[in-house]
Amino acid sequence: MTVGVIGAGISGLATTHELRERGVDVETFEATDRPGGVVQTRHVDGHVLECGPQRLRGSPLIESWIDEFDLRDQRFEGHDDQPLFVLRDGHLRVAPLSLRAAVTTDLxxxxxxxxxxxxxxxxxxxxxxxxxxxxxxxxxxxxxxxxxxxxxxxxxxxxxxxxxxxxxxxxxxxxxxxxxxxxxxxxxxxxxGVDVPPIVSFEDGLGVLPEAIADRYADSIRFETPVEAVEPTDEGYDIVTPEGTRAVSDVVVTTAAPTAGDVLEPVDASLAETLSGMTYNPLAVVHLESNYGREGHGCQVLDGEGYETLGMTWNASMLDREDVFTAYLGGSRSPEILDRSDDDIAALAAREFESITGFSARPLSVRRWDPGMPAYDEGWNAYEGIDLPDGIHVCATFAERAGIPGRLRDAERTAEAIAE
Ligand SMILES: Cc1cc2nc3c(=O)[nH]c(=O)nc-3n(C[C@H](O)[C@H](O)[C@H](O)COP(=O)(O)OP(=O)(O)OC[C@H]3O[C@@H](n4cnc5c(N)ncnc54)[C@H](O)[C@@H]3O)c2cc1C
Structure with missing residues (x-):
C-alpha cells in the first residue's frame, strides 16, 4: 500500500508524518521547490519576514510538534499583553478584547x-x-x-x-x-479562568517547522513535481506528473479546491465541477520596515476608510522583530490589486502605512497568494455532504479549518482513517 499525497504545505507534510508514523508507505508530490506552501519565511536585509502565518499559539498540540521536530531551542514567546487596533474614522482605536478595553475603548x-x-x-x-x-x-x-x-x-x-x-x-x-x-x-x-496559550514563533521564522518535517521525510517527498491528473485503475489510482506515473492505493489531496478539481477530473467529473466552483480571496502580503514604535499586535482597517490595506501585523511590537510590519492588501475588498506590479503594490502599502501611522516605511518584500484564503461562501454549499470516491481523501482548508492547528488535526484524522 502506497499513499500518494498531493502538496507539501503543512497539510501534506503533516499527513506524510502521520502516515509514516503508522507504518504506511507514502509518496508526496509538491509542485514547487520548497516545503511549507503558505507557511513561508523570507530573510531580507537581516529581517525575518513571514509571508503567511505570523505566529502560532503554543497549545499542547503545537508544543508537541515543536518537541517532535526538535525545535524547542528556536522557540520564543511573543507579547500577549498588547492591544489590537481598528482604524475607524481615520483613527486607530483599541479593539475591546478585554473587559477593561470594552469599557474604555472609543471604537x-x-x-x-x-x-x-x-x-x-x-x-x-x-x-x-x-x-x-x-x-x-x-x-x-x-x-x-x-x-x-x-x-x-x-x-x-x-x-x-x-x-x-x-x-x-x-x-x-x-x-x-x-x-x-x-x-x-x-x-x-x-x-x-481561561488559559490562553502564549504567542510563539521560531528565531528563524515559522518556516523552520515545515522544513524540519520535510527533512525527516526527504525520501518520501518529490519537489518540483506537480500532479497533473489522478486516474482510476483496477488497483487504485495512477498519479500523473511530468516525471511519469506512480501507482498508489489511496490519494490525499491537500491543495486549494480548484486545483483539486483539475487533478480529480478523470476520477469524478461532478466532484471536479463542485471543487472548481469554490472561490478563494487572493492576497498580497507586503513587508515594510519602519521605526513606528507603537505597542500593539496590529490593526484592522475598516471598509470605507479609503484604504486598500485590509490590516497589518506589527511584528516589531508583537514579536520583537525589529522595525518589521506586515500589511495585507487585496482580499475580497479589492482582488484586482493583484493585477498590479510588485513595485506598485509595495509603494501603495508604504504610502498607506504612512497615512495610517504617520511614520514612513520602506518596502522589503511582496508575496502574492493566489489562490489565497477560502471564501467559505455559497460556493461551499455544493460540497456539503459530498461522498468522496473510495481511496480519495481530502485534508485541505476547503473541507476543514484553515488554521495550522486545524491542519495538524485534520492530517491526524486523515492518516488514522487510511491506516485503519
Ligand atoms: C497571509 C496568511 C496568514 C495566515 N495566518 C495564519 C495564522 O496566523 N495562524 C494560522 O493558524 N493560520 C494562518 N493562515 C492559514 C494557514 O497558514 C493555511 O491555511 C495553511 O498553511 C494551509 O496549509 P495547506 O497545506 O493546507 O495548504 P498550502 O499551504 O496552500 O499547501 C498546498 C501545497 O500544494 C502545492 N500544490 C499546488 N498544486 C499542486 C499540484 N498540482 N501538485 C503538487 N503540489 C501542488 C502548493 O505548492 C503548496 O505547497 C494564514 C494564511 C495566509 C495566506
Whole structure:
C-alpha cells in the first residue's frame, strides 16, 4: 500500500508524518521547490519576514510538534499583553478584547456597547445567514460593522456579506459547544479562568517547522513535481506528473479546491465541477520596515476608510522583530490589486502605512497568494455532504479549518482513517 499525497504545505507534510508514523508507505508530490506552501519565511536585509502565518499559539498540540521536530531551542514567546487596533474614522482605536478595553475603548459608542449586552436575547446562529447578518442580529449593527465582522473575516481577507455562517462561524460555534449566546459562553469561560496559550514563533521564522518535517521525510517527498491528473485503475489510482506515473492505493489531496478539481477530473467529473466552483480571496502580503514604535499586535482597517490595506501585523511590537510590519492588501475588498506590479503594490502599502501611522516605511518584500484564503461562501454549499470516491481523501482548508492547528488535526484524522 502506497499513499500518494498531493502538496507539501503543512497539510501534506503533516499527513506524510502521520502516515509514516503508522507504518504506511507514502509518496508526496509538491509542485514547487520548497516545503511549507503558505507557511513561508523570507530573510531580507537581516529581517525575518513571514509571508503567511505570523505566529502560532503554543497549545499542547503545537508544543508537541515543536518537541517532535526538535525545535524547542528556536522557540520564543511573543507579547500577549498588547492591544489590537481598528482604524475607524481615520483613527486607530483599541479593539475591546478585554473587559477593561470594552469599557474604555472609543471604537464603539455607548449605545453600541449597550446593544452588545442584548446578545443573549437574540436567537442562535442560522446556517444560511451571512456572517454580517448574524453579527448584526446578535450584537447590533455598529459593533458588527466595526468589531465582530472585521476581526472574524479579517483572518480570511473575506467579505462578511458573502461568507455564510454554515461554512464558517457556525462550525466554530459547534466546535466550542455554543448553541445559544456567545456572550454568556465567553463570560462563563472568563469566570472559570481561561488559559490562553502564549504567542510563539521560531528565531528563524515559522518556516523552520515545515522544513524540519520535510527533512525527516526527504525520501518520501518529490519537489518540483506537480500532479497533473489522478486516474482510476483496477488497483487504485495512477498519479500523473511530468516525471511519469506512480501507482498508489489511496490519494490525499491537500491543495486549494480548484486545483483539486483539475487533478480529480478523470476520477469524478461532478466532484471536479463542485471543487472548481469554490472561490478563494487572493492576497498580497507586503513587508515594510519602519521605526513606528507603537505597542500593539496590529490593526484592522475598516471598509470605507479609503484604504486598500485590509490590516497589518506589527511584528516589531508583537514579536520583537525589529522595525518589521506586515500589511495585507487585496482580499475580497479589492482582488484586482493583484493585477498590479510588485513595485506598485509595495509603494501603495508604504504610502498607506504612512497615512495610517504617520511614520514612513520602506518596502522589503511582496508575496502574492493566489489562490489565497477560502471564501467559505455559497460556493461551499455544493460540497456539503459530498461522498468522496473510495481511496480519495481530502485534508485541505476547503473541507476543514484553515488554521495550522486545524491542519495538524485534520492530517491526524486523515492518516488514522487510511491506516485503519
Ligand atoms: C497571509 C496568511 C496568514 C495566515 N495566518 C495564519 C495564522 O496566523 N495562524 C494560522 O493558524 N493560520 C494562518 N493562515 C492559514 C494557514 O497558514 C493555511 O491555511 C495553511 O498553511 C494551509 O496549509 P495547506 O497545506 O493546507 O495548504 P498550502 O499551504 O496552500 O499547501 C498546498 C501545497 O500544494 C502545492 N500544490 C499546488 N498544486 C499542486 C499540484 N498540482 N501538485 C503538487 N503540489 C501542488 C502548493 O505548492 C503548496 O505547497 C494564514 C494564511 C495566509 C495566506
Amino acid at each position: 464603539i459608542s455607548w449605545r453600541g456597547k449597550a446593544r452588545i449586552l442584548a446578545e443573549p436575547l437574540t436567537g442562535p446562529a442560522r446556517p444560511d445567514e451571512s456572517v454580517a447578518d448574524f453579527f448584526a442580529r446578535s450584537f447590533g449593527p455598529e459593533a458588527a460593522r466595526t468589531l465582530f465582522s472585521p476581526l472574524y473575516t479579517g483572518l480570511y481577507g473575506a467579505s462578511a456579506d458573502d461568507m455564510l455562517v454554515r461554512h464558517s462561524v457556525g462550525k466554530a460555534l459547534d466546535r466550542h459547544g455554543i448553541d445559544r449566546s456567545i456572550l454568556l459562553a465567553v463570560a462563563r469561560k472568563l469566570l472559570d
